[in-house]
Amino acid sequence: MRSTRADRHDSDLTTRARIRDAAIHVFGQQGFDAGVRAVAADAGVSIGLVNHHFGSKQGLRAVCDDHVLGIITTEKRNVLTAPGPGPMLASLAAIDHYAPLVAYLVRSFRAGGELSTTLFEHMVAGVRDYLDAAVSEGRIRPSRDPAARARYLAMNSLGSTLLYLQMHSEPDGTVDIAHTLRTMTDDIMFPALELFTEGLFTDSTLLDAYARPRPRSS
Template sequence: MCSATAPADRDLNTRARIRDAAIHVFGEQGFDAGVRVVATAAGVSPGLVNHHFGSKQGLRAVCDEHVLDIIMTEKREVLTASGPGRMLLSLSRIDRYMPLVAYLVRSFQAGGELATSLFEHIVAGVEAYLEAGVAEGRVRPSRDPRARARYLAMESLGSTLLFLQMRTGTDGSVDYSRAIADMTDETMLPALEVYTEGLFTDSTMLDAYTHHSSPEERA
């Protein structure tokens, strides 16, 4: 049997290797890092990076899509699993997500159109996996699924960015592995408590708001 990799397979593997190297490089160095740095990390020529992705912006777009797909798939699997084992497995593998977290942080710090687009895709992904949880009977339905997804995305990303900013050294470096592990230890219990048991003991405030914001009341 011939064990040589077919050209198409080699091409696909090279593309994935460049993408993964770019995620690490951009997460560690920010988006000022150039194509040449990514190429060196991937062990290829700068020309090959441009061949596969067209430009640095094209490479970023592919990285965005890949990071988002991994995170949303993981969230969906945790929410729709038949028991808590999937969540515990995810926690045990938290180190594998560090490059993705670093990449997301750098994306939102950089701002711009790609960051805005990434956030909107995150909101859509959150809405999708919450609806999957609703269909499985593990998540309560919402009066406004899109608004709930946007709030949860803002809350999660905002708290993560704040936590990591507080762990940033004077030289601008962050130990993402340690920081994310510490954040998980500090927030997992209260987050699960709030999401599972709620905060208020009655619906007085919700009832007042929904009544005040209803079309009939505004009229």
């Protein structure tokens, strides 16, 4: 797994990377109302140094978005293109390390707005990227509409995660992301793998009917 704030010492990071990881942590814990001052304090640097590296809070958030999605896309590609189950099992064993990334994504999509819309479109592109790689490796079946499949899977994954976290949050809205992520994985991994591997319907009747051209309503 690529290093995250949870499993890498600050001394191993460049200043820019340390600020980025601190921002992911702060925004994931406090939301995007948290200011640059909080990020600087968490990273152990001055506000001026944050602005020097990222220009603005929005610039910092854009870098965080790219980093979070980059980790997720790389991990998914590694799992789906591997010839055996080793990478998947290793990723599941270390699922707690993804908690800061998930917390950041949850905060972003709950905040809404243009930045979350852009983040989602980047997420869809990442899904398309690792699905295409897995198709090329013969690990996943080709799709009649790869773009639509990628969008559906991104929506399904994000929606189920947000719902699960909401259902397992405390009355004050707080949630133990690491624990809940582990619980969610234990609950959904087997049925998800079964569904993706063996399918659901016994024939293609519904798909064929829906795929046929239909007369347009006047």
